[in-house]
Amino acid sequence: MDFLKGLNPQQKEAVAHVEGPLLLLAGAGSGKTRVITHRIAHIISEHHVPGPCVLAVTFTNKAAGEMRERVQRLLGDPSTMHSPVVSTFHSFCVRLLRRDGKALADVRHGFTPRFNIYDNDDQIGIVKSIYRQLGLDEKTFMQYRAALSRISHAKNKDEGPEDMHKAGTDPITSRLAVTFERYEAALRQANALDFDDLLLQSVRLLRHDGETRSKYNRQFEFLMIDEYQDTNRTQYQLMRLLSEARPNVCVVGDEDQSIYGWRGADIRNILDFERDYPNAKVIRLEQNYRSTKNILDAASAVVANNKQRKGKWLWTEHGAGDAIRVYEAMDGENEALFIADTIERSLRQEPKDRVAVLYRTNFQSRQIEEALRRSNRKYLVVGGFSYYQRAEVKDILAYVKALLNPDDSIGLLRIVNIPARGIGKTTIEQVERFAADNAVSAWAAMGQMIEERLLSGRAELALSTFHRMMEELREGIQERPLPAILRAILDRTGYQRVLENDNTPEAESRLGNVQELVNAAADAAERGETVADFLDHAALVADADGLDEQAQVSLLTMHNAKGLEFPVVFIAGMEEGLFPHSRSHNSESELEEERRLCYVAMTRAEKKLHMSWARYRRRYPGAAAEKSIPSRFLAEVPNQLVQRGGAKAAAPQVDLFAERHEVRESAKKNLYTGKTYNSVDNIKQYFSERGVPAPRGIAAPQPVPPPARPAGKPKAPFGPGASIRHPRYGQGIVLRREGEGDEAKLTVQFAGHGLKKLIQKYAGIKVEE
DNA sequence: TGATTGTTTGCTCCA
């Protein structure tokens, strides 16, 4: 098949550029996913590169799944030898560390590949407890989140607490440095990694362990990185380490869509690419296939106000299309009603259109949901309060983690008194102090304190009962199937009983969630996932993974909308302070990032783009409504592209304002028809969607299906697809054969040993039937 | 120790 067909000249050039570094500057809607998938298919099919030798990194698990599927459809062959490894940076790193991380223990004391992953809440928990130890107060010193963000930035720059100590001796910096130091110590003590660590420790591992580094270098001949503008420094180093042997790196990005500076994304990654790979080919994709000319021009005009920008202007062959509609609402409620109402009208005209409502902050979805429910419109909220953050789900998973990794003190203390079993604040504090004084984990501290009878009678009884229960649950945990483990936890801890005895609707819903978790675990077990796999998936789910293309109306943040497209797009809350957000008002560069976010949001639209703002907005129900100023970005949209409506417009409009009372009442009557991502019905789906099979090649050993033989080629004795036997590695499948005769170099996939490259005549291999 | 009640705060984006 010709993978160049139907592409424009620049796209063709990018697909056909196989060897050597490639920087692809792909504007919004310029067909970059098409280029990436075609390029992968081209490399695998035309250059006979085994799929597992191609590594593609995307931003979300969802995008990874789609890319895998699209490549498969192009090649029409689902076998291993034609499946590239597609993954996010984070899940790639988790697999790297779990599979080959043992050597990291040399440089990170106490590390084992059975580490736990700490999420945001866990991190805050640690910082809270450090503040308590140091006598710091969130209000007078620094917010937990702010401290964590400083720590995270330092880690992304590969700086430790020592560097922070050196940076300043003022009380704030030095206290922060101490917090940082203890934070790192807590993670190491618990054998836990935070999200930054997943990347950082992977880099450390690859630097330290030459064998692993060369193993991965041998395997991955071609590397592709999507959304390159949003990678941070650690990810850059990872890329360098993985492509040390061959500079076959293709990165795809758009400086105008860089929206993760606050998470450490570094523009230098694009600039340095050309410096570090001087012979890099640079290709620009500037034809937009997605939006009407009006939408494209409006978005381009907005982002043109940024100074830190190389500058480019996308073009399209599409017609002008509808004007950009700007709506001025009386207040937030009126804005929501306008959106719901316009969606109805729009869908009556075009019933097949998909609609997205985009906003800057999650809390904005509330009012819009309410309005949509009222008009009986089904919708899907992506992200927000996602279901795995629910207390009951986290509790149960925390039990599993505590059983697998008893030294994870934060996790253990989370569940030590859930459900209530008489281990109160005082006892927990004693355990924490003992653990800190003796430099042991909380679990070890408990054991010792019981043995040495250091506790009051009541506390000792409660604690030793808990201790014994955990030990019993831990017995044989490696061998037992996941659903059985969960059920044992629910049963033995009394978690289920407590919920059952509580006859509130709240408890009932929790019970339902817990039940679904068990079902999801059963499904995962059937797919062959281990307990650790299941936990990893739960830890690495992204909000954006929850998107459902079938949903007619989706509500999501602008950040989550990255990479997506919709015929009809609403951007709500176009107000100063909300968007651009007040927290980004202090620096020009943060403001420019907000503007890029606006560009990203606008360019999601294919046909219709609505932007709205409210003259008065209250931050939460009951608060005073504050007068707002329209976002500066609205003023940056050229007037001739805009059609205005709303409070000040001359055009007659529905008096939505008067309906407000009625709306509030009907919404109260629970006219709930919307399917939200958090609802109990979706939990099963949620987890089954997480069941992304581990990318082949790095995954745990698995049987390799015999790949189809390339049609029309004579069957070589050790040609692609042949099953062979190696004296050391056992049975394997030949993926590629380079060279002639018995000097040929074979790339072979062995079950349990991964990919190996062998010279035929030295390897002592036999054909197997 | 833990459940209940009262008080205060609320503020980004995310793997």
Next chain:
DNA sequence: CAAACAATCA
């Protein structure tokens, strides 16, 4: 109007 926290009482 929540959630998070503090204070109070059983």
